[in-house]
Amino acid sequence: MIIADKVSKAYGETFVVDAVSITIPTKGITSIIGPNGAGKSTFLSMVSRLLGMDAGTVSVDGLDVTRTPSDALARKLSILRQDNHMSTRLTVRDLVSFGRYPYSKGRLTVEDREHIERALDYLHLHELVDRFLDELSGGQRQRAFVAMVLCQDTDYVLLDEPLNNLDMKHAMRMMKLLKGAAQDFGKTVVLVLHDINFASWYSDYIVAMREGKVIRQGPPSEIIEPAALKAIYDMDINVHEIGGHRVSLFYD
Amino acid sequence: MADLVMSVRRRFTPGLMVGILSGIALVLAVLFMTVEARGNWGFVLPFRGVKLLSLVIVAYAVALSTVLFQTITNNRILTPSIMGFDALYVLIQTTVVFSFGGLAAATVDPYLKFAVELGAMMIFSVLLFRLMFSGAQRSLHLLVLVGIVIGTLFRSTSGFMLRIIDPNEFAMIQDQMFASFNSVHSQLAFLALGIVCLVSLVAWRIGHVFDVLTLGRDNAINLGVPYKRTVMLILLLVTILVAVSTALVGPVTFFGLLVANLAYILVGTARHRYVIPAAALLAVICLVGGQMVLERVFNFNSALSIIIEFVGGLMFIVLLLKGAAR
Numbered sequence: 001m002i003i004a005d006k007v008s009k010a011y012g013e014t015f016v017v018d019a020v021s022i023t024i025p026t027k028g029i030t031s032i033i034g035p036n037g038a039g040k041s042t043f044l045s046m047v048s049r050l051l052g053m054d055a056g057t058v059s060v061d062g063l064d065v066t067r068t069p070s071d072a073l074a075r076k077l078s079i080l081r082q083d084n085h086m087s088t089r090l091t092v093r094d095l096v097s098f099g100r101y102p103y104s105k106g107r108l109t110v111e112d113r114e115h116i117e118r119a120l121d122y123l124h125l126h127e128l129v130d131r132f133l134d135e136l137s138g139g140q141r142q143r144a145f146v147a148m149v150l151c152q153d154t155d156y157v158l159l160d161e162p163l164n165n166l167d168m169k170h171a172m173r174m175m176k177l178l179k180g181a182a183q184d185f186g187k188t189v190v191l192v193l194h195d196i197n198f199a200s201w202y203s204d205y206i207v208a209m210r211e212g213k214v215i216r217q218g219p220p221s222e223i224i225e226p227a228a229l230k231a232i233y234d235m236d237i238n239v240h241e242i243g244g245h246r247v248s249l250f251y252d
Numbered sequence: 253m254a255d256l257v258m259s260v261r262r263r264f265t266p267g268l269m270v271g272i273l274s275g276i277a278l279v280l281a282v283l284f285m286t287v288e289a290r291g292n293w294g295f296v297l298p299f300r301g302v303k304l305l306s307l308v309i310v311a312y313a314v315a316l317s318t319v320l321f322q323t324i325t326n327n328r329i330l331t332p333s334i335m336g337f338d339a340l341y342v343l344i345q346t347t348v349v350f351s352f353g354g355l356a357a358a359t360v361d362p363y364l365k366f367a368v369e370l371g372a373m374m375i376f377s378v379l380l381f382r383l384m385f386s387g388a389q390r391s392l393h394l395l396v397l398v399g400i401v402i403g404t405l406f407r408s409t410s411g412f413m414l415r416i417i418d419p420n421e422f423a424m425i426q427d428q429m430f431a432s433f434n435s436v437h438s439q440l441a442f443l444a445l446g447i448v449c450l451v452s453l454v455a456w457r458i459g460h461v462f463d464v465l466t467l468g469r470d471n472a473i474n475l476g477v478p479y480k481r482t483v484m485l486i487l488l489l490v491t492i493l494v495a496v497s498t499a500l501v502g503p504v505t506f507f508g509l510l511v512a513n514l515a516y517i518l519v520g521t522a523r524h525r526y527v528i529p530a531a532a533l534l535a536v537i538c539l540v541g542g543q544m545v546l547e548r549v550f551n552f553n554s555a556l557s558i559i560i561e562f563v564g565g566l567m568f569i570v571l572l573l574k575g576a577a578r
Contacts, residue, residue, distance in 0.1 A: 050470050074476025081470050086326065088466045088522030098467060102476040106460035152475070 001026050002047060002156065002190070007056035009042055016042045018212035019056070026155075027186045028204035029178060031193045033223075035233055038209040040192045041082070041160050047190075048079035048158050060156060074102035077156040078149045082164060084141075092136070092144045093129045096120060099151025119151040122177055138165035146174065150181070157181070158190045163198060171195075175202045196237075200224040200246045208232045220246060266519040266526035273518075273533035280541045281308075287548055306441045307543060309448055310497045311511075311535030316455065317493035318508030319515070319524070319531050323465050324483050324490075328516070329571050331508045332494045336403025338503030339410070340376055344369055345425055346410040346417075354421035362439050370495040377491040444496045451489050458485065462524040504557065506564025511535040513567060 002024040009017040017039040024030050032040045045051035047058050049065045058065045060077050078099075096119055100112040108116075120126055123143045133141055142165050149157060157178075163171045179202050181187045193199045199206055199220070206223040208216040216228050223229075224246040229237040238249045264272070284304055289296045321332045348356070348365075380398060414422055461482055464472050473479050497504070515531035516522070542556045 048474070050473055070473060070478045071476030074474065079470070079474045084468065084471065086466060086468050086471075088516075089520075090466075090522060094521075094523075095467075098464060098471075098475060101460075101464055106463065149474075 002058065002060050002188070004043075004047060004058045005056050007043065007046055007058060008054050009039075009046060009051070010054050015212045017046065017053075020209075020212070020214050021056075022207060022214055022217060024188065024190055024207075025205055026188045028182050029189045029191065029202055030205040030207060031191050031199040031203040032207045032209060033193055033196055033199050033232070034209035037211075039212040040209050043209070044079070044158055044160050044190065044192055045081070048077060049073065050079060050081070071102055074152070074154075076154055077158065078152040078154040079158040080145055080149045080160060080162065082160050084145055086133075089132050089134060091130050091132055092125055092147075093120070095133060095144050096125070096147045096151050099148040099153075102152060115151050115153060119147040122150060123147040124173075139167060139170055142166060143170065143174075155186075156188045156190070160192045161194065162191060163193065163195065171198065178202070196224065196229070196248050200248065224248060266521050266523070266530075269519050270526055270529045270533065273530055273537065277533045277536045277540070280537060280544065284540050284544045287544065302441050304540065305445065306500055307539045308536055309441065309444050310500050311539045312532045313444075313448055313493040313497040314504060314508045315511050315515075315531035315535040316452075316528060317490045317497070318512045319528055320455070320462070320486050321490050322512060323462055323524070324486050326466065326468055328513060329509065329568060331506070331512075332490055333503060333508075334403070335377075335380070335399030336406055337373060337376075337491070337494045338498065339403040339406035340373060341369065341498045341503055342425075343406040343410045344372055346413045349421050349425050350413045350417055354418070354424045358424065363443065366440055366443065366499050369499055370492065373495045374488065374491050377487055440500060444500055447492060447496055451492050454485070455489055458482065459524065463522070466522055502557075504561065506568055507535070507538070507560050509571075510560065510564035510567050511538065513571060 004020055004022050004024075006019045006021050007017060008015060008019050020039075020043060032044065034040050042051065046053045047060075047065065049070070052066070060073070063073065063076065065073060065077075093116070096116050097108060097112075099119065100108060100115060104112050120129060123146060125140075125143060125147055128136065128140060128144070133144060136144065142162070146159070146162060149159070159178075162174060162178075166174060175198055178189045178191070182189050182204075191199075191203075200223075203220055206216075206218065206220055207214055208223055208228070210232055215231060216223055223232075225239055226237060229235075229239070229248065233250075235250065240247050240249065281304060285297065285300050289300070318331050322328050322330060348360075380402075414425065417425075461472075461477050464475050464477055465482070465486075467475070469479060511531045511534040512527075514534050515527050518534075519526040519530045521527070538560060539556075542559065546556050
């Protein structure tokens with residue numbers, strides 16, 4: 001269980017994340033939604049110890065993220081940010097292999113190689129394994145990075161806008177895959193999403209943020225409804241029920 | 253050109269490339285020891301041996317420090333000298349001559365001088381690092397920017413002292429301000445060897461994090477690298493290596509850039525287990541080969557550093573134009 005207690009981050013006078021206290025349920029997909037500048041990515045960065053917090057604590061299965069040794073945490077929780085620029089040339093296989101670093105410290109075992117193959121399989125990367133990352137499209141690169149994080153085989157997987165750069169087919173596949181990982185292997189997946197229909201269709205739990213605060217949280221049925229969405233996004237959104245899922249229409 | 257590089261790369265695996273470079277370096281070393289060696293071997297071998305040892309140490313220190321520095325800054329056009337290390341070296345030299353006179357500077361115990369230089373440079377880099385992590389910001393680019401500014405301060409300060417100094421003493425400092433591979437300070441060679449071995453031992457033990465660091469800070473932390481501590485340690489290693497090479501031959505600005513980037517191109521992979529040996533071997537080939545050609549073939553004795561810096565500078569411009577700076 002990820003428990004955030006009064007987590008805050010301020011730049012100057014402005015609180016980007018303002019005393020957020022939430023408990024993210026285990027085993028399932030939790031989506032964080034909200035308008036731009038709501039503090040979603042900042043919050044995720046603090047949960048994953050990439051960014052120090054000004055106040056509050058975060059614990060993952062009882063481990064305080066700021067005090068637990070980094071490599072112990074790396075076997076418990078993984079994080080992928082939005083932009084991953086690097087100065088070196090790597091092939092897809094090299095990158096995915098790095099996902100095993102927390103276990104093997106660079107010396108891959110047979111078991112590590114199995115994990116790598118499985119991750120490549122999951123994300124349909126086999127044709128691209130020997131290509132360099134800078135020769136790939138944005139979406140292909142995104143899939144390679146997600147494969148690395150899956151290869152890390154952690155109970156908690158945090159992804160910041162994983163659907164960025166993905167076309168419909170791959171976006172849908174990505175969500176199905178994450179859903180599968182959550183159901184079959186009991187993983188806890190936390191996503192920052194902008195497309196509320198993806199959030200509605202695939203999430204088990206939704207956290208809505210606005211101006212640094214959590215303003216709504218609950219199962220999709222409670223969040224994807226006109227009044228809540230009005231409070232979150234400040235716009236009128238029609239919600240329809242199709243095949244047991246809620247779909248929002250926000251085109252004017 | 254690019255096609256040529258690609259086809260060469262396909263035929264030579266990184267391991268084979270390192271093997272070839274070792275072969276060339278070894279041949280050059282043997283030639284360096286033996287070519288035109290007339291007279292008493294008992295004199296020639298130790299004399300040239302110490303010189304060769306110094307060149308190899310400098311080559312290794314420059315290559316390793318540059319590659320590691322580029323790894324922690326995630327940038328392939330930075331070298332440690334951009335942080336003002338060479339400027340600090342010149343400032344120390346100038347200050348000594350300025351305060352104690354040229355005679356004292358020339359007669360002081362070389363070990364003592366080396367210890368002081370090393371100490372000053374390490375304090376400098378620790379201070380820089382403290383500065384970087386004390387505030388809310390944690391950017392390596394800030395560190396580099398501060399380094400550039402401080403470098404300018406050092407340069408101006410020594411420039412000021414040089415203007416009001418005795419002209420004879422100015423000539424003495426001028427001699428030390430530019431890299432020279434002829435007047436290698438050979439007395440220090442064995443001390444330097446010991447230090448470099450210790451540094452290498454530490455680098456070897458943490459070697460597995462180097463590759464992970466090239467993924468950038470966020471990914472490195474995700475994979476469990478204790479980022480702050482590791483970068484600090486590597487920066488200290490870099491500082492020691494720079495101090496060693498500067499004390500032996502003087503400041504070299506673009507040499508590290510040249511060999512590191514050539515190594516990346518030749519081995520075609522970012523993995524440090526290949527890049528570091530390749531860069532070090534290239535540096536040995538450049539220094540030992542270049543020095544030998546200058547001494548034996550052209551028989552003139554001053555210009556290796558100029559040639560290396562010229563080629564390195566060209567490489568720097570090419571890299572900038574190619575946009576590798578991003």
